[in-house]
Amino acid sequence: MATTEITRSIDARGMACPGPLMELIGAIRRGQVGDVYEVLSSDEGSKTDIPAWVEKARHELVEVVPEDGYARFVVRKAR
Amino acid sequence: MADDTFSLILFSGTDDKLHAAAVLAVGAAAMGRPVNVFLQYWALDAFREDRVLKDHGMVPEAGEDGARAFQEHGAAHWIELFEQAKDLGGVTINACADSMEMFGLTQDDLHPVVDGVWGVARFFMEAGAGATFI
Numbered sequence: 001m002a003t004t005e006i007t008r009s010i011d012a013r014g015m016a017c018p019g020p021l022m023e024l025i026g027a028i029r030r031g032q033v034g035d036v037y038e039v040l041s042s043d044e045g046s047k048t049d050i051p052a053w054v055e056k057a058r059h060e061l062v063e064v065v066p067e068d069g070y071a072r073f074v075v076r077k078a079r
Numbered sequence: 080m081a082d083d084t085f086s087l088i089l090f091s092g093t094d095d096k097l098h099a100a101a102v103l104a105v106g107a108a109a110m111g112r113p114v115n116v117f118l119q120y121w122a123l124d125a126f127r128e129d130r131v132l133k134d135h136g137m138v139p140e141a142g143e144d145g146a147r148a149f150q151e152h153g154a155a156h157w158i159e160l161f162e163q164a165k166d167l168g169g170v171t172i173n174a175c176a177d178s179m180e181m182f183g184l185t186q187d188d189l190h191p192v193v194d195g196v197w198g199v200a201r202f203f204m205e206a207g208a209g210a211t212f213i
Contacts, residue, residue: 014153019154022105022109049106049109056111
């Protein structure tokens with residue numbers, strides 16, 4: 001797939017649940033519609049929580065990429 | 080009162096229970112649910128402005144290994160999580176009037192995340208169908 005341009009990358013590795021999600025929520029609240037955020041998280045809870053929150057808050061989960069010891073979540077602010 | 084209100088009664092004042100409660104409050108608020116927190120007894124005592132940051136210990140089953148695991152986990156302090164929950168919106172935290180009286184407290188003695196002092200009936204007016212007791 002084409003590479004998505006990242007507006008801001010958030011390195012939340014090492015943060016405990018729900019830290020990475022809160023970092024994402026904070027960034028999206030301050031951002032503009034269309035912004036794309038990348039969150040790096042080693043927290044297991046993020047694997048379920050970030051997709052759940054993105055769906056509930058009606059943004060767009062662009063991709064989830066498992067990396068070595070963490071996952072990379074790419075989210076577009078949709079509204 | 081919304082049907083999906085998450086009502087949380089905090090009784091215990093140990094750091095592990097307060098942390099677990101704070102995580103639930105943040106999660107519910109993040110998912111757009113109104114959160115209605117009621118502080119009684121030792122939980123209320125832990126929300127005293129001058130005691131919030133002191134060591135409130137763990138429940139007995141934590142033991143030394145459990146306490147060490149909790150401390151090494153690198154989680155945010157529970158008061159910070161309650162602040163984040165309130166910042167998300169839809170979260171109210173109220174102190175039980177009877178516990179306030181028992182400890183001889185006024186609202187000025189409490190951390191500013193506490194919105195006010197309620198009797199138990201007032202709490203249940205906002206509680207919806209169920210409440211979680213921690």
